[in-house]
Amino acid sequence: MASRTASAAAHTTSGAATPASGSASGGSVRTDLRGRRQRSWRRHRKEYLLFLLLLSPNLVLIGTFEYWPVIYNAYLSLTRWNMLSGVPEWVGLDNYQYLLTSSNFQQVMMNTLLFTGTVVIGSVVLGLALAVLFNQRIKGRGLVRTAAFAPHIVSGAAVATLWLFIFDPNYGLSRVLLDPFGVASPRWVTDSDWALVSLIIVYLWKGVGFIAIVYLAGLQSMPEDVYEAAKIDGAGSWTTFRRITLPLLSPVTFFVMVITIIGTFQAYDMIAVMTGGGPGNATTTLSWYIYEQGFQASNAGRGAAGAMILFVILLIVTGLQTKFVQRRVHYR
Amino acid sequence: MDTPRGQGARPANPRTRPARDGSTMQRVLLYVALAFAALLFVGPLYWLFSSALKEPGEIYSFPPDWIPSSAHWENFSGAWNAAPFGDFFINSMIVTAGGAAIKLVNATLTAYAFVFLRFPFKNVIFLVMLGALMVPNNVTLIVNYITVSNLGWVNTYLGLIIPSAGSIFGMFLLRQYMMTLPREIVEAARVDGAGHMRTMWQVILPMCKPMLVTVGIIAVVDMWNDFIWPLIVTNTVEMRTLPIGLLYLRTTDGYENWGGIMAGTVMVALPMLILFLFAQRQIARGLTGGAVKG
Numbered sequence: 001m002a003s004r005t006a007s008a009a010a011h012t013t014s015g016a017a018t019p020a021s022g023s024a025s026g027g028s029v030r031t032d033l034r035g036r037r038q039r040s041w042r043r044h045r046k047e048y049l050l051f052l053l054l055l056s057p058n059l060v061l062i063g064t065f066e067y068w069p070v071i072y073n074a075y076l077s078l079t080r081w082n083m084l085s086g087v088p089e090w091v092g093l094d095n096y097q098y099l100l101t102s103s104n105f106q107q108v109m110m111n112t113l114l115f116t117g118t119v120v121i122g123s124v125v126l127g128l129a130l131a132v133l134f135n136q137r138i139k140g141r142g143l144v145r146t147a148a149f150a151p152h153i154v155s156g157a158a159v160a161t162l163w164l165f166i167f168d169p170n171y172g173l174s175r176v177l178l179d180p181f182g183v184a185s186p187r188w189v190t191d192s193d194w195a196l197v198s199l200i201i202v203y204l205w206k207g208v209g210f211i212a213i214v215y216l217a218g219l220q221s222m223p224e225d226v227y228e229a230a231k232i233d234g235a236g237s238w239t240t241f242r243r244i245t246l247p248l249l250s251p252v253t254f255f256v257m258v259i260t261i262i263g264t265f266q267a268y269d270m271i272a273v274m275t276g277g278g279p280g281n282a283t284t285t286l287s288w289y290i291y292e293q294g295f296q297a298s299n300a301g302r303g304a305a306g307a308m309i310l311f312v313i314l315l316i317v318t319g320l321q322t323k324f325v326q327r328r329v330h331y332r
Numbered sequence: 333m334d335t336p337r338g339q340g341a342r343p344a345n346p347r348t349r350p351a352r353d354g355s356t357m358q359r360v361l362l363y364v365a366l367a368f369a370a371l372l373f374v375g376p377l378y379w380l381f382s383s384a385l386k387e388p389g390e391i392y393s394f395p396p397d398w399i400p401s402s403a404h405w406e407n408f409s410g411a412w413n414a415a416p417f418g419d420f421f422i423n424s425m426i427v428t429a430g431g432a433a434i435k436l437v438n439a440t441l442t443a444y445a446f447v448f449l450r451f452p453f454k455n456v457i458f459l460v461m462l463g464a465l466m467v468p469n470n471v472t473l474i475v476n477y478i479t480v481s482n483l484g485w486v487n488t489y490l491g492l493i494i495p496s497a498g499s500i501f502g503m504f505l506l507r508q509y510m511m512t513l514p515r516e517i518v519e520a521a522r523v524d525g526a527g528h529m530r531t532m533w534q535v536i537l538p539m540c541k542p543m544l545v546t547v548g549i550i551a552v553v554d555m556w557n558d559f560i561w562p563l564i565v566t567n568t569v570e571m572r573t574l575p576i577g578l579l580y581l582r583t584t585d586g587y588e589n590w591g592g593i594m595a596g597t598v599m600v601a602l603p604m605l606i607l608f609l610f611a612q613r614q615i616a617r618g619l620t621g622g623a624v625k626g
Contacts, residue, residue: 040452047450050528054445058438059461061498066464069475076474083478130369138362140370146612147373153608153615155557157575158601161582162380165590171392173379179395209373214620265470269559273579287470294474295564307471314468 070311076304083300095305104281105289112286115196115203116264122204123260124253127211132241134212135219145216148209156206156269163202164189164274192282195275199283202270207263211256218252219245251325258321265310286310380601384408384594391591407595414587417599419570420577423492424556427573431493432551439502439547440540444532446503447510448518458507464500469560477564491565492573496555502547505618509543510536542614549611550618556604574600 041048077095079088099105134145151159166173167188175185188198222245230240265287271277277284277292284292286306294303383391384407385400411417445451446458476495477486485491513536521531537544562573572580581587581596608615 044450047528048452051445051449051451051454054441054449055457058442058498058503061438061494062461062464062500064479065472065476065495065498066467066500068479069472070467072475072478073471083474133362133365133369136362138359138366140366144366144370144373146609147370147377149612149616150377150605150608151373153553153557153604154601155559155575155578155604157557157559157578158597161578161593161597162376162601164582165383165594166376166379168590171394171396171590173376176395205373205376210619213616217620262468265468266560268563269557269575272559272563273582290470290473291560291564294477300474300478303474307474311468311471315466318466 073304073307076300077308079301079304081300082298083294084298088301091301095301096309098302099305099309107281108284108286108289111196111282111284115199115267115283115285116261118200119203119207119264120257120260122200123208123211124256126204126208127256128215128249128253130208130212131215131219134216145209145212149213150209151206152210154206156267157273159206160202160270160273163198163205167198189274190279192279195279195282199267199270199274202274203264203267206270207260211260214256215249215252218249222248254321254324258317261317262314265314380594380597383591384598386591388589388591391589404591407589407591408599410589410592411581411596411599414584414592415577415581415596416569417574417577417581417596420572420574421599423489423571424574426489427492427558427562428552428555430489431497431555432548434493434497435499435502435551435555436544436548438497439499439506440532440537440544442499442503443506443510444528444536446507448531448536449528461500462504464498473560473564476561480565485565487566487568487571492562492571495565496558496561499547499551502551505547506540506543509540513539545611546614546618549607549614552607553604553615 076088078090078092080091080094081088130148134141165171167185169175169185169187172185174188178185186194188194226244226248227240230244235243264285267285268287268291271283271285271288275283277288287310290303290306290310292303293299293306297303382398382400385403385405386397386407387401387404390397390400390404442461446454451457472495480486480491480495483491485494517535517539518531521535526534557575558573559575563576566572566576569577569580578596578600582593587593
């Protein structure tokens with residue numbers, strides 16, 4: 001849960017971290033002269049060795065379980081292999097060709113777009129609305145904020161199980177709430193028209209409180225002088241919000257979009273508990289497809305190719321975010 | 333880094349003023365909105381806890397009884413017996429404690445090295461390590477399974493823990509924190525003859541306590557809630573962790589009692605909810621760390 005948040009956070013901050021870290025090293029070893037470098041090796045050998053010693057466990061783990069997978073996954077995507085026996089068999093771009101032409105995979109991409117797109121829009125709109133509400137001076141906002149944030153740190157499997165019961169057409173809360181309006185509860189997760197909607201609702205319920213916290217932090221760090229100026233100019237509160245708050249919040253909005261996209265790509269627990277990708281393939285998203293191909297259909301190559309596609313999408317999204325955030329910094 | 337504070341963090345906030353000056357109508361609307369939000373988030377949670385304590389007769393009736401007539405604890409024992417929840421708990425505890433501990437140690441050692449030790453091109457190395465955050469777990473899933481399988485770690489605690497024991501974001505947060513510490517203190521300790529390990533242990537770590545707590549808690553929440561990796565790396569019921577065990581309970585043949593399933597859900601959710609109530613601020617800081625910098 002936090003790791004997906006984390007990755008986006010690092011995307012936003014890594015740019016800012018570089019200059020700061022430069023000052024920490026003191027630039028003591030920044031020189032082109034090889035001789036001096038050798039001398040500095042000798043002089044600081046103990047310190048260098050300690051550095052390597054402290055770093056090595058983490059470095060080995062990250063190398064083995066983060067970087068190596070990218071390389072090997074790229075290779076696997078060009079092979080056919082059942083992961084059980086034998087060795088990967090080279091098939092070139094066959095897997096990609098299959099994916100890009102298969103109507104099943106088009107459905108998967110459509111599901112991904114619908115799920116991720118709706119959740120992103122919902123997170124931004126509802127998260128911002130909640131944050132504005134929590135930023136008002138009203139009693140009880142602290143308690144509600146806590147209640148809204150809480151589902152975010154609860155296991156996705158638990159949240160999904162709870163909502164399965166809520167969505168139970170006969171005994172669930174959804175029937176209780178819809179009954180007074182004379183509406184029968186849909187068969188949420190078993191109806192292919194409603195299954196994806198159910199996932200979107202549950203994802204938003206779990207995540208939007210955290211998004212509100214992020215927005216709230218943004219709202220509270222706004223420069224006050226701009227608001228004073230707007231007030232003097234006689235701007236109403238809606239104009240102020242639309243013309244000042246929203247533009248100033250746009251880096252936060254971009255951050256929210258990126259962590260939400262990454263988050264929806266990790267929603268394995270919800271899909272596994274609520275729909276298992278079904279009915280049919282109504283809720284098979286790209287990430288679920290990767291899991292299904294790799295671990296249920298024993299088709300490592302096709303799963304790996306799906307993973308590469310996802311990786312490229314994510315790189316584009318984070319690249320756009322970085323670019324956008326940098327531009328904003330210059331703009332300010 | 334801006335962290336969400338308790339209420340009244342900035343009383344003179346200009347954006348809150350319209351509400352105070354606004355009409356009574358506006359205030360009423362705000363409270364209606366707040367009440368609606370409260371219902372939206374508390375309602376399902378109440379449904380969870382109350383259902384876990386209801387008798388089957390109270391669950392399978394319409395309209396339902398909102399308040400359980402008496403606490404029906406049998407739901408918990410029922411769930412506990414229908415699936416090996418004892419094993420699930422032990423596994424989750426071992427994996428969470430082990431994983432979070434190794435993560436924390438890794439984060440600390442790496443951050444200290446990056447901040448207080450000299451090494452050629454260490455900032456390049458730092459950025460390379462940080463770059464691993466760009467790798468989504470969707471990409472690592474298949475290959476890590478192959479790696480762990482080659483190591484013979486499938487269905488073992490090592491297999492559950494080690495692949496997520498590296499620390500990137502925690503290391504990043506701690507490094508940023510250590511960089512704000514006054515360097516004179518470190519130099520004073522060095523002059524007094526303390527080696528690096530002693531300086532780290534006795535001088536730096538005590539000063540980093542708030543950030544260590546944050547990094548540790550985030551790691552605990554992450555490990556406890558992890559789903560897809562424990563699902564693929566374990567293959568016997570006895571090695572499952574709680575989130576997987578909950579899925580197992582619900583799909584167990586003949587176990588269709590929502591009361592028992594909600595009791596199982598409470599067992600998975602409650603530990604993190606309790607942790608959250610005590611450490612909400614640290615969790616918020618850890619998760620939003622660096623988010624709002626513009």
